[in-house]
Amino acid sequence: MGGLNTAIDFLVFSLLSYLGVYYIIAQCISYGCGVLNSYLLNRAWTFQQQSKRGMYEFLKFTALSVLTLIVTSFLLTLFHYKFNISLPYSKILVTIVSIGLNYVGTKFWVFKLK
Structure with missing residues (x-):
């Protein structure tokens, strides 16, 4: 599921960047698309939650998604402007960080088995 979320995020980001949307706005929109998909699929398949959604x-x-968005937006700016890494490669780097943060947070906090 993470691969699909990542693909959605990266494709939307790439499209918006190509269309000239400011990179932070593109990051917020693309990340939001991936997050929505992530919640629906992770709940049902990855963590197999049977209980009613609360x-x-x-x-x-x-909250986890907003925290991850803040961290990735900061890192995207840092990699692109401070370290002069191209925007697509910066996006790849922050996506790796995002996957790790989201997996750990969803497994051990959001969908933690009781």
Whole structure:
């Protein structure tokens, strides 16, 4: 599932960047698309949650997603402007960080087995 989320994020980011959308706005939109897909698929397949969806669970998932977005946006700016790494390669690097943060956070906090 993570691969599909990543592909959605990267493809939307690439399209928006190609269309001239400012990179931070493109990052927020593309990441949001991946996050929505991630919540729906991770809940059902990756972590096989059988219980009813709760507002608390969704709020934790949203909080994790916002934290990851802040971290990746900061790193995207750092890699691209401070270290002069091209935007597509910077996006690849922050995507690796994002995958790690999201997996650990969803497994051990959001969808933690009771």
